[in-house]
Amino acid sequence: SQKIEQNSEALNIQEGKTATLTCNYTNYSPAYLQWYRQDPGRGPVFLLLIRENEKEKRKERLKVTFDTTLKQSLFHITASQPADSATYLCALDIEGNNRLAFGKGNQVVVIP
Amino acid sequence: GAVVSQHPSWVICKSGTSVKIECRSLDFQATTMFWYRQFPKQSLMLMATSNEGSKATYEQGVEKDKFLINHASLTLSTLTVTSAHPEDSSFYICSALLARRNTGELFFGEGSRLTVL
Numbered sequence: 001s002q003k004i005e006q007n008s009e010a011l012n013i014q015e016g017k018t019a020t021l022t023c024n025y026t027n028y029s030p031a032y033l034q035w036y037r038q039d040p041g042r043g044p045v046f047l048l049l050i051r052e053n054e055k056e057k058r059k060e061r062l063k064v065t066f067d068t069t070l071k072q073s074l075f076h077i078t079a080s081q082p083a084d085s086a087t088y089l090c091a092l093d094i095e096g097n098n099r100l101a102f103g104k105g106n107q108v109v110v111i112p
Numbered sequence: 113g114a115v116v117s118q119h120p121s122w123v124i125c126k127s128g129t130s131v132k133i134e135c136r137s138l139d140f141q142a143t144t145m146f147w148y149r150q151f152p153k154q155s156l157m158l159m160a161t162s163n164e165g166s167k168a169t170y171e172q173g174v175e176k177d178k179f180l181i182n183h184a185s186l187t188l189s190t191l192t193v194t195s196a197h198p199e200d201s202s203f204y205i206c207s208a209l210l211a212r213r214n215t216g217e218l219f220f221g222e223g224s225r226l227t228v229l
Contacts, residue, residue, distance in 0.1 A: 042222055102156040
């Protein structure tokens with residue numbers, strides 16, 4: 001069956017350090033993978049999209065890698081700040097028509 | 113950036129009643145909108161794809177007669193939960209695809225929390 005797996009345990013990290021989150025998937029062949037941020041009781045906010053032919057993408061303090069052989073994406077927040085505390089969702093496109101399948105998300109808590 | 117607005121942000125209703133949730137793209141046209149449902153601590157589950165001027169496409173296991181979707185204009189899609197029951201209580205979120213940009217980026221609304229008593 002198709003699965004998108006993100007760590008269910010919250011990641012507690014000291015301010016200024018790099019937070020690294022993992023997204024693993026099985027039985028998908030996504031053309032691209034996206035990362036979203038979701039705050040409690042709010043809708044997701046788009047952060048980054050990385051295509052299957054891209055190894056790495058950066059946006060300000062964020063970096064995403066995509067390994068289609070390992071079927072894994074890593075999401076990094078460098079120089080983390082308390083305002084980065086949120087749940088981060090990994091999403092894959094389904095059959096290339098903009099329909100997305102989401103992971104459960106991984107909560108990040110940045111400690112001042 | 114593109115803004116998607118949902119209304120109402122929360123609603124409480126009695127079992128057996130119908131509830132309508134609106135999703136509007138405020139500053140762009142959206143030929144395609146998506147409806148998701150999210151239970152606590154769970155992932156967003158895609159319910160249906162709403163296309164302007166045509167019938168919605170529902171995901172497997174989603175009852176089309178239970179969740180009525182209408183996409184009457186390029187800026188508005190509505191989801192009606194008919195004869196709601198307590199198990200329909202959830203966080204409903206819509207998203208819109210920017211028509212003139214094909215990046216796959218979706219813009220999400222703030223969500224509508226439905227509680228059925």
